[in-house]
Amino acid sequence: MREQQIIICGLGGQGILFVTRLLAETAIAKGLPVLTSETHGMAQRGGVVVSHLKVGGFTSPLVRPGQADALLSLKPETVPLHLHFLKKDAFIATNARETVTEADSYPSVSIDADQLALSLGDPQAVNLIVLGRALAEEGRLFCTAAEVAEVIKQKMAGKDKQLARALAAFRAGLGQSKED
């Protein structure tokens, strides 16, 4: 079984819990055991929020320093705060207008998700854009873009407008890499 530990970070209100649960449900759909750890309470009010996601045969929901295979960041300033979780060759996908220098020594990709979200008229969509960008790099995460899209469709079944917005954001994230 392929094991993977992922850190997902950003600021409260950016939809980190949603991305974490989406990936966790994708793991379950693939028949993989999963554990996550979420931030709730006061930190959700605009403070730095981090989720841990562990797919595979783990017992603890928390990632230890030096153990994460990937980092997804919805706000560039939160990248340096979580680098200590990463393995040496970990993959970083971040929302950033300019290069995040701290990510330079890792295999990393970035996308201006704020701008894309505004152009989609949906400032809340940053999370799915960054997730799409990460999944555009095939083989980096434990799942594929198609598997995640399937779970998005299941989660939002019957909520057509919400689903269309979510898929538009997710595809915008995926598509951006093709233009690179």
Place this chain on the structure above:
Amino acid sequence: MSTDEQQKKLMQGNEAMARGLVENGCVVAASYPGTPASEILSAVKGWQEQEGVEMHVEWAVNEKVALEIAYTASQTGLRAATAMKQVGLNVASDPLMSAAYLGVVGGFVVVSADDPGPHSSQTEQDSRLMAMLAKIPVLDPASPEQARQLTGSAFELSEKFSVPVMLRPTTRVCHACQDVELLPVQDLKRAADFKKDPSRWAATPKFRYQLHLELNQKLAQIAAYQPTAPRCLNPQVKGRQAVVASGPAASYVQEIMGDLGLWDAISLYQVIQPYPLHTAFAEAILNDFDEILVLEETTGVIEMQLRDRYKVKGKLSGMVPEAGELLPEIVERVVGQFAGLPPRADLPVPAQGGRRPTLCPGCPHRASFYAIKKAAPKGIYPSDIGCYTLGINLGGVDTVLCMGASISQAAGFYQSYRVTGQQRDIIATVGDSTFFHAGIPPLIDAVTQGARFVLVILDNVTTAMTGNQPTPAHGTPAGRPVDIESIVKGCGVGFVKTADPLELPAFTALLKEALAFSHTVGVSVVIAKSPCLVDRSAPRQKRQQPKVTRACTGCRVCIDRFECPALTMPPGSNRVVIDPMICSGCGVCLDVCAIKAIEREETP
């Protein structure tokens, strides 16, 4: 995919415990929200609706009332549960202590969620000590799946020994998510049947002594009850060292011992029931091993029941930190040291910095605090528990003690200054839910004692911090809404006015009026009524974002004093910009800017 796997669902620990309660025939559940326990009751409601079972599920006005309602259901023979955070249990401790003596009929589970860290709490207190104080058994789950299983064990234990049982998850159980199996919901087909027995249910002190003796006997038997006995997780090991762990620490150490190559070298026991610790286990482990390391959160509860200071290492011995969260990296270091491994020098260290939490852009509390500072710049500002504690960033919060204390502290400040011949402006802030929870008795006290201060009730019509649970002002389908203004008047307050703080100049003027009343007459109350912006049940308002004009001088008042996260000054710029990603369009900054450099085209 097998059928088994298809029945697995991603569940947060709180949802898993809720599932366990419903699966095991819980009929009455009551709670007051508090991180990390808030999602338990809403999940109970969700499972109840999904499974179509008959239950009474309520958000009570506070934890004491919640516990009393659930306990009474147990007295009628039904299974019942109450859920709260650890400091909520302080509020509910009075009925808990007594219920332990009286015992139960239907299974009665008290979920008290601890918050080592603390992440979102006033204290790191260990609810297991409260279980010891009450003399009731406590179960300590390691994961969401185990938390679900232990709700069933807790009901069985409770009914077998006629005792309330505490289930004590921590943040890392409550807010962890895991693939959890759905099991069928039991219908126990019990009808409420209260059997009168005043010598027990209304016992006088003489009989309480008898009940105490009975409780001690129960505890001795519970310390031999097999279903909750400690479990050896690697029985193949035959060494001289053992690790004894409970709660999330047990889940961390299991993984870490594997990674460090110690899984076949050191015995690992998971304690399910830290109190009362199983007597036979305590004796055997002290006989069988030379060295024992105890890993638990937050106090050394198991450790203090293992009576050998030479063999037992843990918090009391100084090997494990006695404060703060027992993170897996700390467990790794301690276990390595216990096993005699060389310390790891290459562990990466977290970078310092980050961003402090702040009131949301457009939050009406920000406007209230700004107005309070304008109305009484030299005032004392006692405050309370909720999102608005973040008014500390605006200098509008001087004290935060516990639920409802803003009002008693305002009175305490008034009396302390008065008795020493001084007078100060005092403006206290309390949220609507907190006011209902614990604010009414201190308000009555303040009126009775002639205290003089302004109380601002920050009424955003929800319990915002914990995820927008309803307040008594919403009412329920079966009941009626309770109105704050009527309560305040009923407490005898002579000045009660309601206004929207987003109308900043008018609200500031109202506060000055309330201050004048408090100087001459007595307590005055201003209800700052404006809906929470993250409350999904409130109607969404589409408001246009303002613009900063060229007149902006970069004086930073709107950034430093008003502290709206949507207002920023990019490095190298001398003019404020509005962040279109997060600006809510509340428009309060138009009134904050003294030179009117923030404008908005009003949409027709």
